Amino acid sequence: MSEHAHPTVKTFVAVWAALLVLTALTVFVATLELGPFNAIVALTIATVKALLVLLFFMELRYSTALTKVAVVAAVFFLFLLAGLTLSDYLTRGWSSYINPFH
């Protein structure tokens, strides 16, 4: 197989620096009072970091379409697990007689 374009050491160091900066950012934002947005910002930053690791360090950019599909599938099924389970928890209060969390 022909060698795909390899990330250079410079790219790796740049990603590393970005990851550290984003970590500092997420700690900083956590000290602010943003209500529900605290969680959203924190998870967004975490996802950006995760994508950096996946795409650059793990070279998912250069992987086969099959590999990408596999990773997306895993995330999808995880969302299914959490989402459909939540469909139970979030709607329990709708029936007046079942409410386990007062």
Added chain:
Amino acid sequence: METASHSTEAKTNYLNADYGIKSWLLTTDHKRIALLYLGSITVFFFLGGFFAMLIRLELLTPAGDLVLSDTYNKLFTMHGVVMIFLFLIPSIPAVFGNFLVPMMIGAKDLAFPKLNLASWYIFIIGAGFILYAILTGGLDTGWTFYTPYSTTYSNSNVVAAALGVFITGFSSIFTGLNIIVTVHRMRAPGLTWRRLPLFIWAHYATSVIMVLGTPVLAITIVLVALERLFHFGIFDPRLGGDPLLFQHLFWFYSHPAVYIMILPSMGVMSEVIACFSRKRIFGYDFVAMSSVAIAVLGFLVWAHHMFVAGISTYAAMIFSLLTFFVAIPSAVKVFNWTATLYKGSITFETPMLYAFAFIGLFTMGGLTGVFLGAVAIDLHVTDTYFVVAHFHYVMVGGGVTGFLCALHFWWPKMTGKMYPEAFAKLSAVLVFVGFNLTFFPQFVLGYMGMPRRYHAYPPEFQVLNVMSTAGASILAVGFLMPMIYLAWSLQYGKEAGPNPYRAAGLEWMTASPPPEFNFDETPVVTWEAYNYDEIDGTKKGVEVVG
């Protein structure tokens, strides 16, 4: 013309390529590993059957007079744990998937042969923990490990059994991983996806389920063990934890698990029905896609096991609707098999008898599953013998029947010997009759209200219970007979030759038993799957090697 199988130069095959215990225990040959699995799961099948026998003996009389109720709880628990985790989940994929997947795609082995061997050892180690749990007092939580009984109140060997289930789960994961990678990366030249046998499609879909679902069971059972050992409080109501969270996590795997137990059988059916109707499977694309659909949709329905557990009625409605959808791809398969039979040249060799049994019994089991998916019906028959009958129809009438079908169909390929057809047909009939006599009365019992997991019952249920036990005795004979005549055939059976059924498929184009690396030369595939018209019509399609 076929070359005589007793030629002057004895050809080596995978069985005689090497001798000695080490050559078996350290093998990386997928065919030998398949036989290692075959031996182990057969032992576990009869262990599970032993527990079943004790259950049915107890249920001969209404009073709980054979064993104590605590003991009875252990009996049905161990029956479930052994049959599901030590027999059904591995069964076809670990034996026939391992043996046939590389051969059917023209490869020399699976993608990761050493991982394959490790899978078997992991399976044995996990089984060891489960056996340890059995021998040191048993487990009484039900195979479903519901909390908080399993985490807090049970006095039985929960941690050992949980550990055993956790470990065998990894065996399943690695087998599935191996099959997926193999099918993607190691197909012979010319073997496109749409030329693959439907057995491969079925095993591919099964493997996707194994890979995505089993890890969730693994972590759930770890949390149960941690809660029991360290009094972590994730599922503990005393700490505000929710036992239903356990059930959600547990069934997220355990529902797709039932598709792990049936999809491989469906793959077997496609091979056998095509062969003994001498026809290509009708609607190949639909059957292939239905396997994938079952794998995906199977992950969307798990809370139908929890309709009365306390989930919200709105979630129940969603899951009920999704459950109706998941039945559709299974029905697609049954219709296509039936269409394949139409105007086929049907013969009734033993594998075909099992295939007919499968179609009928699986349909009954599957339809009763749809009934149970309707919340209004489930409210009345959940946790009764109706459910027990339903899942035995699909798991035994479907899963075990499929296993026996595969065992007979590919026995000549694996061993080079034919089994005695008359005895095989007789035991197939005994299995069918015994099975129906055992489990059909249980539908009636459940409908009449007899609860499951009870060792005593009201006297009006006795007649049906006696019928059920009588059926179980016949079923037992039907299961034991193959042990005898298959073993007999190893020594005295007729030489099978490479392709005794004139079946389509790459595995039949090499010797029986196959050479160590499957094919003398890597085949190049230029024909469609199930090319029976070529095989029968022109007789040019089959090249006999060996």
Added chain:
Amino acid sequence: MSDSETAVQNLKHHFADLEQQKATSTFGMWLFLVTEIMFFGGMFASYLIYRLSYYNAWVAGSQTMEIQYGAINTAVLICSSLTMVLSVHSAKLGKRKMTAICLILTLVLGFAFLGIKGVEYYGHWVHHEVPGLNFHFEHTGNYDPRHVEIFFSLYFAMTGMHAVHMIIGAGLLTWLLIANARGRFSSEYNSPVEMVGLYWHFVDLIWIYLFPLLYLISHHHNG
């Protein structure tokens, strides 16, 4: 040993060529990581359900975490990911010594992470925050302290499972160091380094999510 010699030595019999073998191993490792996503996912799902139900208790639990340890550990893991990726890079260029140095650095950083985690665990023990063993929570707010015990149960389960995976990773790195010292890798054959790299990065990925979810829920005290 020359590059082509290592190549020939390492081609398994059931593959047609090294390229097929490498593509197969890579896909296999990614599939394994898919199973790991589902494995940790069960705990993340449990965390999510309880966080939505017992938010205040979750805040109380999170506020006992020492952010500096978590942040330093995050940085340590990020650095170890860099050294790991550099060791893969060196292996692909056939630079044995550089590969060894980077692997050792990765290993050292990994142990640093585990050490800091150990310090944290000890701190939790001292403060009676270990469920089932000595849990006692001084509660000063609008929540049920029993629910804080659930938070800590998930905390220990998730970080504990993560730590187990790091220990396994350390074992894999050690194996790589030994193999590298024996000259098993070259620019033609280096996929084991890359595969372990994928695993290591994945363990880093898990921590990237664990850190905000466990340490940063709400860092201002609201009673």
